[in-house]
Structures are given as C-alpha cells and as structure tokens.
Amino acid sequence: MSQPDEKKAFGLLAEFETPKALYLACEKVRDAGYKKWDAHSPFPVHGLDKAMGLKPSVLPWIVAVMAVIGGVGGFFLQVWINVSAYPQVISAKPYVSWPAFVPVTFELTVLLSAFGAVFGMFGLNKLPQLYHSLFESDRFARVTDDKFFISIEADDPQFGTQATKELLSQAGAVHIEEVQS
Amino acid sequence: MDNTIDPEVGRAPLVLGGESFHSVTETVCAPVEWKETPKAWWAVLFLSSLLLGVLGVSIGYLFWEGVGIWGLSQPVSWAWDITNFVFWVGIGHAGTLISAILFLFRQKWRTSVNRFAEAMTIFAVMCAGIYPAIHVGRVWLLYWVFPLPNQMDAWPNFRSPLLWDVFAVSTYLTVSALFWYVGLVPDLATLRDRAKGKIQKIAYGIASLGWRGSNRHWQHYEKAYLILAGLSTPLVLSVHTIVSFDFAVSQLPGWHTTIFPPYFVAGAIFSGFAMVINLMIIARWLFKLENLVTMRHFENMAKVILLTGSIVGYAYAMEFFVAWYSNNPYELFAFVNRMTGPYWWAYWSMVVCNVVIPQLFWFKKVRTSLFWLFVISVFVNIGMWFERFVIIVTSLHRDFLPSSWMYFRPTIWDISTFLGTWGVFFFMFCLFVRFLPMVAISEVKGVMPEASPHHDDKEGAHA
Numbered sequence: 001m002s003q004p005d006e007k008k009a010f011g012l013l014a015e016f017e018t019p020k021a022l023y024l025a026c027e028k029v030r031d032a033g034y035k036k037w038d039a040h041s042p043f044p045v046h047g048l049d050k051a052m053g054l055k056p057s058v059l060p061w062i063v064a065v066m067a068v069i070g071g072v073g074g075f076f077l078q079v080w081i082n083v084s085a086y087p088q089v090i091s092a093k094p095y096v097s098w099p100a101f102v103p104v105t106f107e108l109t110v111l112l113s114a115f116g117a118v119f120g121m122f123g124l125n126k127l128p129q130l131y132h133s134l135f136e137s138d139r140f141a142r143v144t145d146d147k148f149f150i151s152i153e154a155d156d157p158q159f160g161t162q163a164t165k166e167l168l169s170q171a172g173a174v175h176i177e178e179v180q181s
Numbered sequence: 182m183d184n185t186i187d188p189e190v191g192r193a194p195l196v197l198g199g200e201s202f203h204s205v206t207e208t209v210c211a212p213v214e215w216k217e218t219p220k221a222w223w224a225v226l227f228l229s230s231l232l233l234g235v236l237g238v239s240i241g242y243l244f245w246e247g248v249g250i251w252g253l254s255q256p257v258s259w260a261w262d263i264t265n266f267v268f269w270v271g272i273g274h275a276g277t278l279i280s281a282i283l284f285l286f287r288q289k290w291r292t293s294v295n296r297f298a299e300a301m302t303i304f305a306v307m308c309a310g311i312y313p314a315i316h317v318g319r320v321w322l323l324y325w326v327f328p329l330p331n332q333m334d335a336w337p338n339f340r341s342p343l344l345w346d347v348f349a350v351s352t353y354l355t356v357s358a359l360f361w362y363v364g365l366v367p368d369l370a371t372l373r374d375r376a377k378g379k380i381q382k383i384a385y386g387i388a389s390l391g392w393r394g395s396n397r398h399w400q401h402y403e404k405a406y407l408i409l410a411g412l413s414t415p416l417v418l419s420v421h422t423i424v425s426f427d428f429a430v431s432q433l434p435g436w437h438t439t440i441f442p443p444y445f446v447a448g449a450i451f452s453g454f455a456m457v458i459n460l461m462i463i464a465r466w467l468f469k470l471e472n473l474v475t476m477r478h479f480e481n482m483a484k485v486i487l488l489t490g491s492i493v494g495y496a497y498a499m500e501f502f503v504a505w506y507s508n509n510p511y512e513l514f515a516f517v518n519r520m521t522g523p524y525w526w527a528y529w530s531m532v533v534c535n536v537v538i539p540q541l542f543w544f545k546k547v548r549t550s551l552f553w554l555f556v557i558s559v560f561v562n563i564g565m566w567f568e569r570f571v572i573i574v575t576s577l578h579r580d581f582l583p584s585s586w587m588y589f590r591p592t593i594w595d596i597s598t599f600l601g602t603w604g605v606f607f608f609m610f611c612l613f614v615r616f617l618p619m620v621a622i623s624e625v626k627g628v629m630p631e632a633s634p635h636h637d638d639k640e641g642a643h644a
Binding site: 018019020022023024026038039040041042043044045046047048049051052054057059060063077078081082085086088090091093097100101103104106107108110111113114115117118120121122124125127128129130131132134135140141142143144145146149 | 201202203206328334335336337338339340342344345348349352355356359360362363367370371373374375386387390391392393394395396397398399400401402403404405408409412415416419423426622623624626627631632633634635636
C-alpha cells in the first residue's frame with residue numbers, strides 16, 4: 001500500500017428485509033454480470049445458489065478421495081499387520097481373513113470421509129477467517145439474526161459506486177452503505 | 182394451538198406462537214445471555230459436581246486396587262462395567278438418529294430438537310467411553326488397543342470384536358462431535374454478533390471462525406451437512422451393531438445369536454428417545470421453549486418409542502422362540518434361566534418397562550400428555566438398563582459347570598461409578614445449556630414458512 005492512511009473501499013453492502021427480496025435481488029445482480037459479490041443470510045435460502053449462478057460444490061469429490069484413502073488404507077493396514085508386521089494364527093483363520101477386517105475398514109472410511117467433509121468445507125470457505133471488512137458495518141451484525149444482505153466488492157470489473165448503488169436500490173435494497181477495508 | 186393434527190390442506194406449523202426470525206433468536210439466546218444465573222442451575226451444577234467427585238474417587242480407588250473392587254468374579258467377569266457402557270452408548274443413538282436419519286428423511290420437525298439431542302449423544306458417548314477404558318485392569322496399557330508402533334513390535338488383534346468396538350466408538354464420538362460443531366458455527370456467530378462482554382465477544386468470535394452467513398459458504402456448508410448426515414446414518418447403525426458383536430461373536434448361549442445387531446440398534450434408539458423426552462421436557466419448561474419444541478415434537482418421539490419398543494418386544498419373543506426351535510439344550514437353558522432363574526426379577530422388570538408400559542403410547546391422550554411422556558420415558562430408561570444387565574449377567578452367571586455358578590451382586594463401587602457417570606452427563610449438560618444455543622437457530626428459521634423465497638407468491642406457494 002502506497003498510502004497506508006488512506007482507507008480503501010471494500011465495496012457496497014445492501015440490506016434486504018426478506019428472503020424473497022434477497023432472492024430477486026440476487027437474480028438481478030447475477031444478470032448484470034457481477035462476479036465478485038456475495039449474498040448473506042441468517043440461514044441458507046432455498047434456491048439462492050441458482051439465483052446467484054453458483055457452480056455446484058466440489059466438496060463431494062474431496063469426500064470421495066478421503067473415503068478411498070480411509071477404506072483402502074484401513075484395509076491394508078490390517079492386512080499388513082496380520083501378514084507382515086505381527087502374523088498370528090487366531091482361531092485357525094488365514095492371515096488375510098478379510099471378513100473380520102470389514103468393521104474397522106468401514107469405520108476408518110467413515111472417519112476419513114467425515115474429516116474430508118468438515119475440513120474440506122472449512123477449507124473451501126477459507127475459514128477460519130476471524131476478520132472481514134464486512135464486520136466493519138454495524139448493520140451487518142444482524143445478518144446472523146433476521147436481515148439479508150448483498151455485498152459487491154469494489155474489485156469487481158463491473159463495479160462503479162454510483163451505477164452499482166443504483167442497481168442495488170432498484171433491486172429493492174432498503175439500505176445501502178459503502179464499506180471500507 | 183394443537184399442531185399434532187395436520188390441517189386438511191398443507192402441514193401444521195412447526196413453530197408456534199407467531200414467532201419471527203428475530204424472536205427465535207431472542208428465545209434461544211436468552212439462557213445464554215442471562216444477566217444472573219438462576220439458582221436452579223447452580224444447584225444442578227453443584228450436585229453433578231459432587232457426583233463427578235464420586236466418580237473421581239471411584240476411579241482412583243479402582244486404579245489403586247484393581248477391578249476386584251467391583252462385584253466381579255468367575256464366571257461373571259463382566260457385569261456393570263459393560264452394562265453401563267452399552268446403556269450409555271445406546272442413549273447416544275437417538276441424537277444421531279434425529280440429526281442424521283431424520284435429516285435424510287426430510288423430517289423438518291427435527292430442527293427444534295436436534296442440537297439438544299446431539300449434545301446428549303456426545304455426553305452419553307463420553308460417559309460410555311469411560312467404562313471400557315477403566316475396566317481393562319492395567320489401565321496404563323490402554324494404548325495397546327490402538328495400532329501404534331511400539332518397542333515390543335506387537336500389534337492389536339483385528340479379528341476381535343472388542344477391537345472393532347474401539348474403532349466404532351471412537352469414530353462415533355469424533356464424527357458426532359464434528360457434526361455438532363458444524364451445526365453450531367452459524368449459531369455461534371449469532372451469539373458473537375449479540376455479545377456484550379469482551380470475553381464473550383472473543384470466545385464466540387473464535388469459536389464461530391468468522392462465519393458471515395455468506396451464501397458462497399452456505400453452499401459448501403449445506404453439502405457438508407448432507408454428507409455428514411449420510412455418513413452418520415450407516416455409522417450409527419454400525420456402532421451398536423459392533424457393540425452387539427461383543428456378545429454375538431462369542432459362543433456363549435444367550436449371546437451367540439444373529440438377531441443381536443438389529444435388536445440392539447432398535448433398543449438403542451428406543452432408550453435414546455426416552456432420554457431425549459425426559460431432558461427436553463425439563464429444558465423446555467425451564468428455558469421457555471414451548472413455541473419451538475411443541476407437542477408435535479413429543480408426539481413424534483413417542484411414536485418412535487412405540488415402534489422401537491415393539492421391535493424390542495418382538496426380539497425378546499423371537500430370541501426365546503429360536504432358543505426352543507434350535508433344540509439346543511444349552512441355548513434353551515440360558516433363556517429359561519433368564520425368565521425363571523435367580524434373576525427372574527430383572528427379566529420381568531425389563532419386559533414390563535420395555536414391552537408393556539410403552540404400549541400406552543397407542544393412546545393419543547398419553548402421547549400428548551407431558552406427565553405420561555415423562556413417566557413412561559423414565560420406565561423405558563430403567564427397562565433398557567435392565568435389558569443390558571439381563572443379557573450380560575444372566576448369560577454368564579450359570580456357565581457350563583454347575584459347581585462354578587454364582588449370583589452376582591454389585592458392590593458399592595459398582596454403584597458409585599455408575600452414579601458418577603451421571604455426574605459427567607449432567608455436568609456437561611449444565612455447561613451446554615448455559616453457554617451454547619440449545620436449539621439450532623439457523624435451522625429452525627430455515628423451516629419457518631417465511632424462510633421460503635416464494636413465501637408471498639400467490640401461485641405455487643409451497644410454504
């Protein structure tokens with residue numbers, strides 16, 4: 001930053017009263033061609049992904065990879081232990097008595113898949129991120145209560161303070177503010 | 182308003198009393214934001230801390246002296262320790278059923294009770310985990326159950342159901358805790374945004390990871406939630422299946438039966454729902470959650486108890502039938518001995534509590550009366566404790582050699598350890614209701630009719 005004192009604009013934050021207003025506004029912002037923007041709501045609003053034009057989440061693929069690692073790794077851990085590391089004959093069963101290995105294989109598949117789902121989700125969301133410019137707005141505190149917001153970043157090539165403000169107010173925003181970063 | 186009957190068109194509301202998004206936040210956050218903690222909370226915390234102390238002393242003495250302080254001997258070398266383990270794990274299962282299986286079945290009423298039930302799961306599994314850890318005798322060698330490289334070059338026996346149990350229960354605890362935490366993050370953000378004090382702001386701020394309700398986040402979040410529900414469903418079924426393998430894979434008459442896995446899972450859900458009802462009736466009254474946790478919720482849970490109780494009753498009958506039909510004298514003896522032997526009182530307590538009393542739930546008047554819901558649920562919990570006791574002790578106490586038969590009696594240390602785990606359970610619950618939102622705020626808002634983006638549409642409204 002060349003001038004550390006000067007505050008840089010993060011973008012605009014528009015407030016909406018209902019999920020319906022948010023939904024309709026998202027469609028307008030999407031159709032206007034914005035890319036670096038987001039909707040914020042106290043709960044996931046049904047169909048908002050489509051209204052925002054988001055691609056499907058890649059999370060299932062992360063989970064699938066983790067499931068394979070857990071399953072294959074879990075099974076061969078047991079095979080390796082029973083065949084090579086510590087071979088013992090128990091109940092006259094072969095070393096690789098695979099039916100006995102099913103429960104642990106299953107549990108490790110589930111365990112690693114769950115790690116993939118949870119930590120993959122946080123990773124894709126870039127969380128934890130304890131500070132965000134939007135937290136500078138006092139009104140934004142109600143996003144976890146009963147208000148709905150759209151934020152459009154100043155970095156978006158489409159962004160122009162006046163034009164974007166107009167778009168948002170036409171889309172039904174009840175309050176629009178500029179957020180500094 | 183009675184929301185136990187669906188209207189002729191559409192569905193009965195899940196949230197009553199004309200609550201708005203904001204009032205839901207207020208209702209749920211109220212106990213967390215109390216200016217003054219009520220005396221009742223301190224009283225429960227104090228009592229559970231006492232029991233926690235009892236547990237500490239019991240375990241300390243156990244480590245000093247060994248498992249001989251319990252009433253164990255040969256042939257009953259396994260009694261209250263494993264009874265209580267199965268009892269607590271079973272209670273946990275209702276939480277996962279509500280959070281995962283009902284989620285997959287799109288049972289939206291679950292949203293008011295799932296946070297509470299999941300908390301119960303985690304605390305119950307914590308209580309359960311104590312028993313296998315302390316009953317191994319040489320507790321300092323407990324790490325042998327994990328596949329860790331060690332100086333003896335020895336590895337665990339992966340053909341043993343007891344080892345499967347280690348993996349099942351620890352996976353269950355881990356996944357349940359993760360699932361619970363993922364659900365908590367948006368609600369912790371609500372508490373963060375409402376926090377007044379500095380400590381609260383920092384604590385809830387860190388715990389909520391900087392959640393800002395972003396829809397780009399919700400998208401991955403909802404997918405993760407769905408996947409976790411999909412993973413937890415087979416997981417919860419596998420856990421009690423594997424717990425039942427502890428018995429079914431052995432060759433003891435009374436244990437060696439293929440009916441055990443489904444019968445144990447049904448019993449677990451049965452006892453867990455009873456515990457949810459008991460705790461929820463108290464919490465709903467103390468924390469004024471009547472609009473969120475309605476009679477419909479209780480009625481639905483009573484129906485699950487009726488179903489699973491009947492499955493359990495069927496299993497008791499089928500076990501006995503197969504023992505007779507198998508023509509195996511040892512098997513038949515084990516079951517006749519259960520009913521008419523020295524532990525007849527335990528067997529018949531179990532049958533009355535688990536099979537007979539829950540049948541009262543056929544009556545709607547009983548299903549919708551908080552008093553009867555509470556009383557019957559207490560009976561179910563007692564009955565399910567007896568079920569595990571009966572299965573374990575009556576199968577062991579008269580083995581193949583009549584000269585070694587014995588009558589197991591618990592010692593004071595058996596009883597104190599069991600009471601102590603109730604201390605753990607209630608202590609954790611006290612902290613939970615005081616510091617965390619006990620109803621899933623964002624999920625409840627999501628099932629309210631006004632949450633739909635098509636709420637006011639004239640045509641095609643599907644609230």
